[in-house]
Amino acid sequence: MDEVLVARARAGDREAFEVLIRTEAPSLLRLAMAIVLDRERAADVAQDALIAAWQQLHQLRDPARFDAWLRRIVINRSRNALRERRPYRLTEGIVPAVSMPLDERPGIEAALRKLDPRHREVVALFYLEERTIEEIATVLGLPTGTVKSRLHTARARLRESLAVTGG
C-alpha cells in the first residue's frame, strides 16, 4: 500500500485515489464475490465501497490503516447486500444437492454457500488475500481467538463439502 498515495487521496487528490482504485479493485471484487457469491452484486458492493471510501477518507487518521479500513468497508457493504436479499435466500437449500447431475457439481461455490457469511469473510481474507490471523482480526475487529475459531470451523466444513462434491 502506497501511503503517500493514500495521504494525497485523503487530502482530496482525486487522481491519487483513482490510482488506488486501479490497484485495489481486483482484490476488493474478489473479496466481495467470495462473500456475496454473486458477481453482479459483488461488483456493486466493490463500487459502493470505493465511493464510500472516497467520501469518508478524510476520517482515516492513519494512511497505513487504509488497507484494513477499505476491506472493512467492503465486508460491511457485503453484509448489507446479503441482508437486502435475505428473503430470496430462504429458498436456498430447498433443492437437495443430491438432485444435481454429477457433471454439474458446483465445487467451491456450493461449499461457500454452506458457510454462513461470517465464515466466508474469514475464508476470503485467509485464502484469497493470504492474511494472517492477526491481520484478519484487525480487519474484522474481532479477537484473534474468534478468528481462529471461525477459520477452523469454515475449513472443516469446506473439507466436508469439497469431499462430498468430489471436486
Place this chain on the structure above:
Amino acid sequence: MDELDRRIRSELLAYTDPSGVDGLVRTTGDRLPSRRSRTPLFVRLAAAVSLLALVGAGLALFPGLGGTRPDPRASASAQTASPTTASPWWTRWQRLPTTEGVFTGGPDASGTDGGQFIAEIVSTPTGLVAVGSTSDADHRKDAAVWTSSDGIRWSRVANDGSFGADAVTPRNDFSDGNQGMGGVARWGEQLIAVGGEYSAPDLSTTLRAAVWVATDPMTWERLTPEAPAFAGATMGDVVVFGDRLIAVGVQPDGTGGLDAAVWTSLDGRRWARVDYQPAFDGADMSQVVVLGDRLIVLGRTGNEAGQDDGAAWTSDDGEAWLRIEDDDAFGGPGWQQINGVTVVSGSVVAVGTSYVLHDDHREARSVGVVWLSRDGENWRRVDDARGVFATDPLTSIQGVTAAGPGAIAVGSRAIPGEAPNAFDDRSRAAVWFSADGAVWEPLSDRPEFSSEPRLTMARISVADDGRLIAFGTSYRELGSTGTSEGDIAVWISDAPEGALEVP
C-alpha cells in the same frame, strides 16, 4: 498449507476471477462525487443536540420505542430497590441505566460510533474503579477509566492525554496508535494499571507495554513509554505479590511469534522484565492471581493441531517459572480459551470457553469451561455432566469472582441467527454460582439479561457492601461502515443478606 488449503485457495481464485474489473474501475472513477468539505465542529455539535432532542421527543410520544435503553431516572430507584422475592440476593439483578457519554460514544463523548470495553474492576476505599478502553468511529482505541462511589452512578475519567496517543512524545509510530488497559491492582494508596499500545493495523510489529499510575482514581499518569522493559511487548494483568508488583503478558520471540513475559516492580514506577526462560516459549500469559505465597498464571499455548490449549504457570518468587503441561486438563477438541481466574476457599478457579463442533461437523458450538486447582500445579477440568455450561449452542464464560463463600461466573448464552444470514444472533447475559468451584448452578433467565437482542456479560466484581457488579456489552450495528460495536452494559445485584444459598 496442506492439500486442502491449496485446493481451497486455487478454487477460490478461479471462482472469484476479477474479469471485468476494468469496467468497474472506469465507472467507479466516473462516479466519484466531489469530496464534501468537512462540517465545522460547532455545526456537528448543534446537529447532534438537535438529533438528541428529536429522539427524546419521539420516545416521549412512543414510549414503547425506548424499551431497550433504561430510563436514566431509574438510578435512584435502583439504589433503593428492595427484595421482593425469597430468592437468594445474588439471583436478584437489575440493569443500570446507560448514561450517555459514560458507557456510550467515542472518547470525545460526542461520537456514537465507537465501542467500549472494561477489562477489570478493582475496589478502593472511595469506590469502584474499572479500566479498559474506548474506541472511536475510526476504531482507534484509547485507554479508559471509569469510577463509581456506589456501583450505581458511574463516570468516565476525563482523558487529559494520559490515556491516548497524546502521551506519546516525540511523535513516532505510536503517535496515532491504540492504547488499552488490561488489568489493574491496588498498590498502597495508588492504583497501577497495565496494558499495551500498538500502532495499527499490524498488532505484531509495533507493540509495547504500558503502565499507568494513579494517586487517586481521577488522576492518572502514564509512565515513560520508551522504557526498555516495555519495548515490543504488552501486559495483560497485574497483581500485588508480597512487596512487589507482578505483571504478565507477551513479548516477541525474535522470529515473528510471541512468547510469554513477566515483569516485576518494587515501586510501581520502575519495571524490569524477567529474562526469557523456556517456560515462556510460544505462549501467552493473560491472568495472574496469588494463592498463598505462590503466583499462579493462566494463559494459552498452541498445540500440534494448530489450535489453542490452556496453559498455567507457577512461581514462588516471580523470577523462576514452572510451566504446567497437562493435556487432559487444558487440551481437548477445539480451542480452549481461559478468560478469568479467582481464588475461592483455597482453590484457584479459572473460567473460559471451549469452541467445539457438532458431531456432524455442521456448525460451531461453544461451551463454558471451569478449571480447578488447589496448588496451581495440578489441574482438572470440571465435569459438566449436567450441561449447565452448554444450555445454548454458543455458551461462553468470560469472568469470575469470589463472592461470600462461593464463586460467581458470568458470560453469555447465544443462539446463532438463521442460516445463511447469521448476523441476527441473539445473545443474553448469563450467571452461574458455585459454593466450591466444582458444582455449578445456572441462574435462570432474567428479563434484565435479555432486554436487548445482543447482550453479553464479561466481567464481575464485588462492591464494598457485598453487591455484585457485572459489566458486559450491548452490541449494536451502527456507523458509516456498518460496523458492530458495543456500549457497556452494567448490572448490579441486591446486597447480601447472609451466607450464599443455592436456589
